[in-house]
Amino acid sequence: xxxxxxxxxxxxxxxxxxxxxxxxxxxxxxxxxxxxxxxxxxxxxxxxxxxxxxxxxxxxxxxxxxxxxxxxxxxxxxxxxxxxxxxxxxxxxxxxxxxxxxxxxxxxxxxxxxxxxxxxxxxxxxxxxxxxxxxxxxxxxxxxxxxxxxxxxxxxxxxxxxxxxxxxxxxxxxxxxxxxxxxxxxxxxxxxxxxxxxxxxxxxxxxxxxxx
Amino acid sequence: xxxxxxxxxxxxxxxxxxxxxxxxxxxxxxxxxxxxxxxxxxxxxxxxxxxxxxxxxxxxxxxxxxxxxxxxxxxxxxxxxxxxxxxxxxxxxxxxxxxxxxxxxxxxxxxxxxxxxxxxxxxxxxxxxxxxxxxxxxxxxxxxxxxxxxxxxxxxxxxxxxxxxxxxxxxxxxxxxxxxxxxxxxxxxxxxxxxxxxxxxxxxxxxxxxxxxxxxxxxxxxxxxxxxxxxxxxxxxxxxxxxxxxxxxxxxxxxxxxxxxxxxxxxxxxxxxxxxxxxxxxxxxxxxxxxxxxxxxxxxxxxxxxxxxxxxxxxxxxxxxxxxxxxxxxxxxxxxxxxxxxxxxxxxxxxxxxxxxxxxxxxxxxxxxxxxxxxxxxxxxxxxxxxxxxxxxxxxxxxxxxxxxxxxxxxxxxxxxxxxxxxxxxxxxxxxxxxxxxxxxxxxxxxxxxxxxxxxxxxxxxxxxxxxxxxxx
Ligand SMILES: Nc1nc2c(ncn2[C@@H]2O[C@H](COP(=O)(O)OP(=O)(O)O)[C@@H](O)[C@H]2O)c(=O)[nH]1
Ligand SMILES: [Mg+2]
Numbered sequence: 001x002x003x004x005x006x007x008x009x010x011x012x013x014x015x016x017x018x019x020x021x022x023x024x025x026x027x028x029x030x031x032x033x034x035x036x037x038x039x040x041x042x043x044x045x046x047x048x049x050x051x052x053x054x055x056x057x058x059x060x061x062x063x064x065x066x067x068x069x070x071x072x073x074x075x076x077x078x079x080x081x082x083x084x085x086x087x088x089x090x091x092x093x094x095x096x097x098x099x100x101x102x103x104x105x106x107x108x109x110x111x112x113x114x115x116x117x118x119x120x121x122x123x124x125x126x127x128x129x130x131x132x133x134x135x136x137x138x139x140x141x142x143x144x145x146x147x148x149x150x151x152x153x154x155x156x157x158x159x160x161x162x163x164x165x166x167x168x169x170x171x172x173x174x175x176x177x178x179x180x181x182x183x184x185x186x187x188x189x190x191x192x193x194x195x196x197x198x199x200x201x202x203x204x205x206x207x208x209x210x211x212x
Numbered sequence: 213x214x215x216x217x218x219x220x221x222x223x224x225x226x227x228x229x230x231x232x233x234x235x236x237x238x239x240x241x242x243x244x245x246x247x248x249x250x251x252x253x254x255x256x257x258x259x260x261x262x263x264x265x266x267x268x269x270x271x272x273x274x275x276x277x278x279x280x281x282x283x284x285x286x287x288x289x290x291x292x293x294x295x296x297x298x299x300x301x302x303x304x305x306x307x308x309x310x311x312x313x314x315x316x317x318x319x320x321x322x323x324x325x326x327x328x329x330x331x332x333x334x335x336x337x338x339x340x341x342x343x344x345x346x347x348x349x350x351x352x353x354x355x356x357x358x359x360x361x362x363x364x365x366x367x368x369x370x371x372x373x374x375x376x377x378x379x380x381x382x383x384x385x386x387x388x389x390x391x392x393x394x395x396x397x398x399x400x401x402x403x404x405x406x407x408x409x410x411x412x413x414x415x416x417x418x419x420x421x422x423x424x425x426x427x428x429x430x431x432x433x434x435x436x437x438x439x440x441x442x443x444x445x446x447x448x449x450x451x452x453x454x455x456x457x458x459x460x461x462x463x464x465x466x467x468x469x470x471x472x473x474x475x476x477x478x479x480x481x482x483x484x485x486x487x488x489x490x491x492x493x494x495x496x497x498x499x500x501x502x503x504x505x506x507x508x509x510x511x512x513x514x515x516x517x518x519x520x521x522x523x524x525x526x527x528x529x530x531x532x533x534x535x536x537x538x539x540x541x542x543x544x545x546x547x548x549x550x551x552x553x554x555x556x557x558x559x560x561x562x563x564x565x566x567x568x569x570x571x572x573x574x575x576x577x578x579x580x581x582x583x584x585x586x587x588x589x590x591x592x593x594x595x596x597x598x599x600x601x602x603x604x605x606x607x608x609x610x611x612x613x614x615x616x617x618x619x620x621x622x623x624x625x626x627x628x629x630x631x632x633x634x635x636x637x638x639x640x641x642x643x644x645x646x647x648x649x650x651x652x653x654x655x656x657x658x659x660x661x662x663x664x665x666x667x668x669x670x671x672x673x674x675x676x677x678x679x680x681x682x683x684x685x
Contacts, residue, residue: 008275036286036287037286039283039286039636039639039640039643040281040282040283040297040643041280041281041282042285043268043269043272043273043280044268045268045271045272058268058271058272060272060278060280070647070652071281071643071647073652074278074279074647074652074653075278075280076278077277077278077653078275078277078278079278181277182277
């Protein structure tokens with residue numbers, strides 16, 4: 001299907017926090033309680049609409065185990081967005097965020113949008129990490145933040161779409177060089193290559209460059 | 213013979229498998245379309261069937277920036293818990309030109325027997341490394357095993373009768389009643405004794421030939437681009453057979469020791485065969501190449517002087533007086549990975565490539581390429597194998613950067629750190645191996661251990677545990 005842009009995402013975080021379930025809920029709108037351990041990389045894709053434009057999200061779901069860390073690290077490159085996930089019922093997964101963030105910052109492009117996700121919000125009774133703690137961590141490190149439940153689908157759409165909106169805004173501001181695929185953004189096949197012919201713009205700035 | 217005549221002639225040959233694979237040769241062929249781009253594809257480009265990837269996943273797999281290592285999904289299983297992993301190149305071609313196929317085939321007695329007691333079960337693993345397009349590799353990955361099964365079917369009655377030596381003539385028909393191999397024809401004492409093993413080897417060899425002929429013929433009706441190497445492993449009746457045409461490689465790792473199961477066919481390893489062919493049929497060189505090898509290009513001012521050379525009869529070197537003819541470009545030129553036949557191709561065996569010509573000329577490469585595999589047999593059932601004893605099949609992307617010894621050490625080390633009950637351990641070992649060969653993208657390109665250059669090529673790897681061969685049969 002034709003799209004205006006393609007954004008590449010990567011989902012990271014400790015094993016068992018619900019990365020694969022979040023992806024499945026977003027792409028297939030279903031929850032699969034028993035999900036096999038991800039031992040490599042798995043892919044998902046879905047079309048969304050932002051600002052009247054079709055945007056294809058290409059999502060890479062990674063293995064969280066320490067033994068696969070060097071492989072996972074090599075997938076940050078060329079991602080426009082990252083969902084950094086922890087489990088609100090397991091404090092250790094929250095404590096490991098700093099390591100994940102360091103990894104992500106070191107191996108990705110500097111403009112990558114990072115969304116912090118506290119998952120399993122349906123398990124209120126077993127909560128170990130307060131929502132405020134998540135918010136504070138996000139504020140401190142300049143991330144967007146949401147609590148989600150891959151089980152009830154609460155906020156799952158929003159998490160993926162808000163990340164895309166942020167990327168889209170950065171494109172409008174000219175922050176991303178959209179001609180460089182290493183930024184995790186591809187222009188769709190039908191997209192006009194010169195700014196002047198862009199239709200349906202809402203008065204926002206057009207992507208910079210356009211020399212070729 | 214002019215190569216083009218040869219081509220047209222082969223196009224007219226009716227293949228034994230013409231009706232077998234369906235869709236082909238409906239009506240007469242209307243000649244070859246050299247460009248072929250206006251013709252339909254026989255099979256669309258894809259990744260190996262057993263990976264079960266959706267179009268979206270295939271799109272993700274072709275990411276040249278992050279180069280994701282694809283492995284078997286948790287829900288998919290290959291026979292013998294075989295592990296598999298692959299990665300795309302660093303940008304040399306848009307698509308991954310490696311292909312793979314893994315099947316368990318049951319070869320039925322013909323005509324169909326009443327009970328299944330004499331069915332032959334055939335385990336098959338294959339890797340194909342395409343060049344100049346993905347077409348030939350895709351077609352071969354879909355069809356080669358059918359050709360192997362077909363050839364085995366022809367001799368399966370003999371194969372299923374272990375104490376009967378293959379009769380020298382007439383399987384069925386003339387001598388003896390059809391399907392009754394119990395009455396062996398009279399033997400002459402000068403007859404060569406042929407083993408069952410060599411019947412299987414012959415079946416694999418002829419299957420490669422038929423596959424190549426089929427690709428050539430179907431080029432008349434389909435767009436089948438480029439050519440490919442082929443490396444196959446076949447397990448049949450307690451033995452493992454490895455057939456190789458090209459520069460992929462197979463090794464067995466047994467108790468940490470390496471047993472090579474194939475040898476690469478390259479311009480350098482096949483120099484004498486290629487030189488001999490050119491010597492016998494000089495027209496194949498189109499008056500532009502010399503079949504002699506010199507340590508470097510000969511310069512005009514050196515005519516009349518002496519220089520080192522070697523001919524098809526030599527593995528050593530000698531001096532000759534340079535003549536005008538020696539100024540032509542050498543048939544084989546370059547060293548190592550850069551060695552080329554007719555300045556065009558770096559691999560000398562494989563399938564396809566029927567349209568490949570020397571740039572800007574009418575000189576065909578195909579006569580110098582051979583589709584014939586070298587087949588080695590390994591008595592799997594007669595050896596004891598532990599959980600870490602494996603057959604590793606890899607395309608050149610792996611072996612270009614890792615030695616047999618390095619691969620053996622990496623695999624043995626990885627497997628011995630795995631939970632022996634983990635179903636995924638061979639897949640994870642394959643992923644680990646591909647990671648070691650691909651490396652990590654640094655400022656100065658893909659790097660592996662000791663800051664060596666990683667492989668920028670497509671890389672595909674099977675890790676096949678051998679202990680399952682102990683138990684069967
Ligand atoms: N209650 C609840 N369980 C979840 C949720 N998301 C994932 N899980 C469970 O957490 C476990 C790990 O999920 P998975 O997606 O495989 O985690 P991953 O290792 O991060 O990919 C599974 O047993 C899921 O059923 C959620 O939002 N709520
Ligand atoms: Mg997972």
